[in-house]
Amino acid sequence: MTSSYSAEQIQVLEGLDPVRKRPGMYIGSTGPRGLHHLVYEVVDNSVDEALAGYCTHIEIELNEDGSCSVTDDGRGIPTDTHPTTGKSALETVMTVLHAGGKFGGGGYKVSGGLHGVGISVVNALSEWVEVTVWREKKVHTQRYERGIPVTELISEPHPENQQGTSVSFLPDAEIFSETREFDYNTLAGRLKELAYLNAGVKITFSDRRQTPERVEAYCYEGGIREYVTYMTREKEPLHKDIIYVSGERNDVQVEVALQWCVDAYSDNLLGFANNIRTIDGGTHLEGLKTVLTRTINTVARKRNKIKENEANLAGENVREGLTGVVSVKVPDPEFEGQTKTKLGNTEVRGIVDSLVGEVLSEYLEFNPHVADSVIDKAIQAFKAAEAARNARELVRRKSVLESSPLPGKLADCSTRDPAESEIFLVEGDSAGGSAKQGRDRRFQAILPLRGKILNIEKTDDSKIYKNNEIQSLITALGLGIKGEEFDASALRYHRIVIMTDADVDGAHIRTLLLTFFYRYQRDLVDQGYIYIACPPLYKIERGRNHYYCYSDRELQQQLATFPPNASYNIQRFKGLGEMMPAQLWETTMNPESRTLKRIEIEDAAEADRIFTVLMGDRVAPRREFIETHGSRLNLVDLDI
Ligand code: 0RA
Numbered sequence: 001m002t003s004s005y006s007a008e009q010i011q012v013l014e015g016l017d018p019v020r021k022r023p024g025m026y027i028g029s030t031g032p033r034g035l036h037h038l039v040y041e042v043v044d045n046s047v048d049e050a051l052a053g054y055c056t057h058i059e060i061e062l063n064e065d066g067s068c069s070v071t072d073d074g075r076g077i078p079t080d081t082h083p084t085t086g087k088s089a090l091e092t093v094m095t096v097l098h099a100g101g102k103f104g105g106g107g108y109k110v111s112g113g114l115h116g117v118g119i120s121v122v123n124a125l126s127e128w129v130e131v132t133v134w135r136e137k138k139v140h141t142q143r144y145e146r147g148i149p150v151t152e153l154i155s156e157p158h159p160e161n162q163q164g165t166s167v168s169f170l171p172d173a174e175i176f177s178e179t180r181e182f183d184y185n186t187l188a189g190r191l192k193e194l195a196y197l198n199a200g201v202k203i204t205f206s207d208r209r210q211t212p213e214r215v216e217a218y219c220y221e222g223g224i225r226e227y228v229t230y231m232t233r234e235k236e237p238l239h240k241d242i243i244y245v246s247g248e249r250n251d252v253q254v255e256v257a258l259q260w261c262v263d264a265y266s267d268n269l270l271g272f273a274n275n276i277r278t279i280d281g282g283t284h285l286e287g288l289k290t291v292l293t294r295t296i297n298t299v300a301r302k303r304n305k306i307k308e309n310e311a312n313l314a315g316e317n318v319r320e321g322l323t324g325v326v327s328v329k330v331p332d333p334e335f336e337g338q339t340k341t342k343l344g345n346t347e348v349r350g351i352v353d354s355l356v357g358e359v360l361s362e363y364l365e366f367n368p369h370v371a372d373s374v375i376d377k378a379i380q381a382f383k384a385a386e387a388a389r390n391a392r393e394l395v396r397r398k399s400v401l402e403s404s405p406l407p408g409k410l411a412d413c414s415t416r417d418p419a420e421s422e423i424f425l426v427e428g429d430s431a432g433g434s435a436k437q438g439r440d441r442r443f444q445a446i447l448p449l450r451g452k453i454l455n456i457e458k459t460d461d462s463k464i465y466k467n468n469e470i471q472s473l474i475t476a477l478g479l480g481i482k483g484e485e486f487d488a489s490a491l492r493y494h495r496i497v498i499m500t501d502a503d504v505d506g507a508h509i510r511t512l513l514l515t516f517f518y519r520y521q522r523d524l525v526d527q528g529y530i531y532i533a534c535p536p537l538y539k540i541e542r543g544r545n546h547y548y549c550y551s552d553r554e555l556q557q558q559l560a561t562f563p564p565n566a567s568y569n570i571q572r573f574k575g576l577g578e579m580m581p582a583q584l585w586e587t588t589m590n591p592e593s594r595t596l597k598r599i600e601i602e603d604a605a606e607a608d609r610i611f612t613v614l615m616g617d618r619v620a621p622r623r624e625f626i627e628t629h630g631s632r633l634n635l636v637d638l639d640i
Pocket of ligand 1: 045049
């Protein structure tokens with residue numbers, strides 16, 4: 001608590017008007033992201049109560065009327081009168097900006113820097129909020145509309161010894177004009193993540209907007225250890241136990257869980273600070289990386305795996321095949337960077353380093369087999385990197401990438417201006433044929449790809465350059481060497497359009513191509529050169545009219561416009577090859593009438609995990625993953 005009359009206390013007096021005037025300042029955006037942010041904001045308060053040790057169960061419900069309820073069994077928001085404002089503490093928390101952390105003793109801290117704007121922001125941006133608090137055999141309720149209390153704080157006796165807080169809110173349509181619909185998968189993903197990050201806290205998530213209702217519960221006694229187990233479930237672990245570190249120094253809590261896998265070629269380390277995903281890394285990840293490299297090299301030398309005159313293993317060698325989570329809780333987090341997703345507190349680096357160093361050295365000493373297999377894997381990675389360097393050099397010398405002839409099967413466009421050129425990557429020769437006949441050859445090129453392209457996730461670099469389909473892609477597009485800085489001026493087309501069938505195989509090939517672009521030259525994806533074509537699924541013919549439908553829903557919507565006794569014919573396209581060239585042009589390729597979706601990666605670290613899981617060995621879980629998590633790779637509709 002602040003003892004002098006400080007800035008925080010002045011802030012306490014601020015009302016909610018600025019929040020409604022400039023919502024973006026408080027929740028980032030008024031789009032879907034900002035909308036979901038409201039839920040996280042309320043949940044964070046309950047999570048804080050759980051972290052303080054007073055709450056074991058948090059329930060999130062999506063209600064039929066579009067509102068959301070968050071209920072916990074914590075101590076309940078205090079309801080007594082607050083000295084500064086003369087209002088109840090509850091009303092103060094709900095109606096005063098930044099008031100969240102200033103009540104009821106010092107133990108209550110706000111989770112994040114990203115969130116943590118306070119529950120009053122949710123109140124300001126909701127059509128209505130209803131709060132219920134159970135405390136001391138009483139139940140207290142109050143209702144607000146657009147941030148303003150519309151009832152008194154009503155207190156009634158409550159026979160049971162129930163404790164907790166429940167906040168229900170309906171986002172305001174005036175603010176969230178784009179959409180007010182909560183996305184199940186988005187929320188489920190974050191809630192599950194919160195459950196992993198806060199071991200033992202039970203989070204229940206119910207969607208009552210549909211029948212039957214959907215209810216899921218997340219509770220992980222093993223916390224981030226179980227998170228790592230979940231992330232590596234498609235892989236073959238190099239060691240059975242997850243390596244786990246938990247400690248605290250100077251009020252900074254550190255938790256790390258690590259596992260190396262045999263069949264993975266990239267690392268997948270997720271960082272969190274105060275439960276917020278630090279997509280852009282920061283000092284906690286830097287500390288972890290430093291200590292990993294140092295410790296593995298020290299142990300490798302001790303065990304005579306690296307000789308005196310040999311070079312150290314590089315950080316990326318040591319991390320090859322490593323999956324891990326580092327979660328820190330910092331009293332005053334500093335979040336840096338444009339998106340505020342990089343942890344900046346410098347003291348954290350050394351704390352993670354020393355806490356992990358002690359545990360990891362000891363663990364490897366007591367588990368020499370694990371030590372040996374981790375070191376052997378890193379040495380292999382070291383050698384593979386060397387081999388890849390040599391292969392690249394070879395490629396460079398032969399100038400395969402720089403000035404090789406364009407692949408024979410490429411049907412190039414006639415313009416030489418990349419800015420107006422498009423290339424369609426098409427699966428198979430038959431679809432390729434239709435596309436070649438249907439295109440506008442002035443600015444549209446077609447590259448047919450035969451069969452499934454190489455899964456770059458599962459291959460080391462030296463093999464990539466030997467693969468025919470990949471060679472064609474690299475030369476046709478004018479790409480450089482994997483991982484090297486992207487040279488946009490060499491790119492031969494500024495729209496790279498993946499055009500596959502609208503079925504599971506098509507989705508798989510699309511994913512393989514996206515993985516290729518993401519891993520080979522990520523800037524292509526980040527800078528928005530990659531698009532997905534949207535071919536129709538159905539054609540309806542009715543009299544002289546015809547309609548193309550791009551989803552089952554559109555089909556139903558179109559049919560619903562017909563009179564009940566109408567006669568019509570529905571054709572289902574099983575593949576692009578079945579379409580007449582003119583149809584393909586009209587529906588999918590003609591810039592005047594088509595829809596292209598541009599790939600945008602919202603969350604790079606999440607994308608990394610998705611690609612790793614997508615590209616796992618077993619097909620069934622992967623399909624499921626495409627269906628449930630595909631939306632994280634944001635497909636932006638562009639009518640161009
Ligand atoms: C301040 C003080 C106390 C509890 C809380 C806030 C609190 C806030 C929220 C928000 C959602 N759920 C919550 N649960 C608790 C402690 C009051 C006391 O000392 O009993």
